[in-house]
Amino acid sequence: MAEQESKHYDVTMQEEECFYPPVEFIGQANCTDPSIYERFSLENFPECFKEHADLLDWDDYWHTTLDTSDAPCWKWFVGGKLNVCHNCVDRHLQQHRNKTAIYFVPELEEERIQKITYQELYRRVNETAAILRDFAGLKAGDRVTLHLPMTPELPITMLACARLGVIHSEVFSGFSGKACADRIWDSESEVLITMDAYYRSGNLIDHKSKADEAVEAADKQGQKVNKVLIWQRYPGTYNGEQSIVEGRDYFMNDLLQQYKGSEVEPVSMPAEEPLFLMYTSGSTGRPKGCVHSTGGYLAYVAWMSKYVQDIHPEDVYWCMADIGWITGHSFIVYGPLAVAGSTVIYEGVPTYPDPGRPWRVAEELGVNIFHTSPTAIRGLRKAGGDLPLQYNHQFKHMTTVGEPIEPEVWRWYYNVVGKGKAVVVDTWWMTETGGFLCSTMPAVDPMKPGSAGPGLPGIYPVVLDDEGKEIQPGENRAGNLCIRNPWPGGMQSIWKNRERYVKTYYSPYNKDPNSTDWRDWPYMAGDAAVIASDNYVRILGRVDDVLNVAGHRLGTKEIESAALTVDEVAEAAVVSVQDEVKGTVPDLYVSLKPGEEPSEDLARRISTAVSDVVGKIARPAHVYIVADMPKTRSGKIMRRILASISNRKDVGDVMTLANPHIVEEIRQQVQG
Ligand code: WT7
Secondary structure: OOOOOOOEEOOOOOOOOOOOHHHHHHHOOOOOOOOHHHOOHHOOOOHHHHHHHHHOOOOOOEEEEEEEEOOOOOOOOOOOOHHHHHHHHHHHHHHHHHOOEEEEOOOOOOOOEEEEEEEHHHHHHHHHHHHHHOOOOOOOOEEEEEEEEOOOOHHHHHHHHHHHHHHEEOOOOOOOOHHHHHHHHEEEEEEEEEOOOOEEEEEEOOOHHHHHHHHHOOOOOOOOOOOOEEOEEEEEOOOOOOOOOOEEEEEEHHHHHHHHHOOOOOOOOOOOOEEEEEEEOOOOOOEEEEEEHHHHHHHHHHHHHHOOOOOOOOEEEEEOOOOOHHHHHHHHHHHHHHHOEEEEEEEOOOOOOOOHHHHHHHHOOOOEEEOOOOOOOHHHHHOOEEEEEEEOOOOOEEEEOOOOOOHHHHHHHHHHHHOOOOOOEEEEEOHHHOOOEOOOOOOOOEEOOOOEEOOOOOOOOEEEOOOOEEEOOOOOOOOOEEEEOOOOOOOEEEEOOOOHHHHHHHHOOOOOOOOOHHHHHOEEEEEEEEEOOOOOOOEEEEEEHEEEEOOOOEEHHHHHHHOEEEEEEEEEEEEEEEEOEEEEEEEEEEEOOOOOOOOHHHHHHHHHHHHHHHHHHHHOEEEEEEOOOOOOOOOOHHHHHHHHHOOOOOOOOOOOOOOHHHHHHHHHHHHH
């Protein structure tokens, strides 16, 4: 751990009061048995994970639950064969043929909501698979890049790939053509599947031109794309700006005419073959292609969907993430469909045309399970304080995921969105992990605002200091969050880069690189965390988000949560600024709820709140009240840009942000 400093820091956040799962929820939950943790004890590892695999249909049952011979590349359910598309579609036809599998909610409110039954999904997936196999020539093991927005054609294409054993690599539609090209190149895809256009904030925006850029840029890098398959937002009408390239570009809608009624036999795949790649950014520039498996991954997300998301076939489940991220793969598509759920796909932004939209959708469709991120929750809270109370939706279960959630914001989610009647799970995991690692079991454990909860059954989190020594639960010291044991949903490797995989996640705490004992290979997540005496894990943020003020490390979230205790504050982001005396000091950026006015007095109160809640050491050098935060298109606050402004450094390229203009405004405010 040479590159990291070996100082530890004391955690000053106070313990939050617990909330208990509502009895109505417990009465219907899929898991209410506290002894589940014993069933998944380390003594029962790895065989306990048979329970996950048994949720699936297997063509051949496996002979080895966990094979560690190529550690730390773990192989689960070895010898088993299955097809993911069969498990998510075909096997449900008998009982759920006419049940809605997918609700598609277009962004335009006047456009009809589409209901796709399991029968209809079966037909559309088969016809699509026939095109991919017979027209595009794709076969098991080939990679194909998808650059698709949030419409049903995205899961249909993913499932068609899965039916054939073709490895899909979906690139988030908000990413540029250039970013798409990097992923085409890395995965060596010869086919790109895209859509002509989609809605964003009320406008039908062109998407096809990104495919042209991507193909051109990939070609320069040496990867030739032979075919571009284009779904149309309105079948039969082309809304792209660029013309069609003869002999390369094909409309799916035209091809479908020839493949009407086609059926494609699902290809029985070894459990250990990859199902998909999901690229994610690391500390270096080049994105990492996380390789997710067929059997282990599907078993894991199916179990999580049934027991942590508590999805029953009669539920209507809405995860507001984008399928272009891992959350969408695992918890819009594969997990919910594996357990015969009804999953909602919403095309657009949550606040279009107004912040009441999510609650109207929930009312209309009878959504009873809701899943979103702290950023979205803060946005909705900022846009309209009590608005959800004016709607008649009623959730039984809500999820928060992706970032630490400030206790103030958690309580708003619980009281206002959930009306105090829904259980909340704060699920901690990563692109690399395939599914949840830490969360409360919703009908078993109390909820603690701001804490993810304990390791899920069969998952053993531990916090290690930089020397590899365990920090005990309740010690009130933070360190590097690790998982002691492998689990079936974990990535198999980084595509074509085993070395980077081992180095990033496993080398930091491995003492014997030749060991094939999983106990020698703790997985290092890259998050700083503290484990309380009740084993609840509180995530402080990525290790690179940790501030070091005068030799004390402080979690950015501790300071931000403190700022959020001031009533007027909607969002807060803290960055570290070079300081001659103290090394670094925190600068705090905040945005206010609508109708609130910035003032020096308010800035002072925020500053006082931080030093009151966290300690004087955390008192911000400056509090900047800004009109809005610079954000990525996926809604994450770009602290890096704020840090550059505070440190008077070049902010770099900001054009990929959702709101690039705000950067210059903030720069002038801060630097004059
Ligand atoms: C990072 C992974 C897989 C979820 C979507 C993000 C942060 C994730 C939580 C949570 C606090 C969280 C971590 C993690 N994170 N969930 N419940 N509480 N932080 O996936 O883009 O791969 O990011 O998101 O810092 O390392 P990702």
